[in-house]
Amino acid sequence: MPEQATARARSSAESPTAKLAKFFPEATPVRIPVQLTRTSGGNSGMGESTVIEFGTPREVLFASNLPLEFADMLRLRNSDGTLDAEVCVVAVQYRGGRTAVAARFTREVPNWIVKS
Numbered sequence: 117m118p119e120q121a122t123a124r125a126r127s128s129a130e131s132p133t134a135k136l137a138k139f140f141p142e143a144t145p146v147r148i149p150v151q152l153t154r155t156s157g158g159n160s161g162m163g164e165s166t167v168i169e170f171g172t173p174r175e176v177l178f179a180s181n182l183p184l185e186f187a188d189m190l191r192l193r194n195s196d197g198t199l200d201a202e203v204c205v206v207a208v209q210y211r212g213g214r215t216a217v218a219a220r221f222t223r224e225v226p227n228w229i230v231k232s
Contacts, residue, residue: 132216156189
């Protein structure tokens with residue numbers, strides 16, 4: 117006779133970045149590790165490692181622990197330098213101590229995201 121057991125269900129809660137991505141219909145899930153550096157404001161030079169979780173041809177969406185606000189200027193760079201661009205914060209959502217951020221490239225970055 118089979119024994120009964122309980123198992124914990126996986127949380128179906130969306131990440132704050134996934135929730136923000138709903139406002140960007142072209143957003144595609146990606147996982148691109150980058151170094152983020154703040155280039156404007158009182159805390160210029162502050163940085164952290166993060167992961168771009170969603171992207172469009174013009175925007176990147178990621179989570180951050182930095183105190184970012186609308187219109188902050190940032191530099192994103194991946195480890196091999198193939199992505200090295202300036203972006204401007206266009207949306208932020210604060211949730212649970214983390215900030216979901218959407219930032220728009222300040223100039224065109226061709227082919228940075230390739231859809232299959």
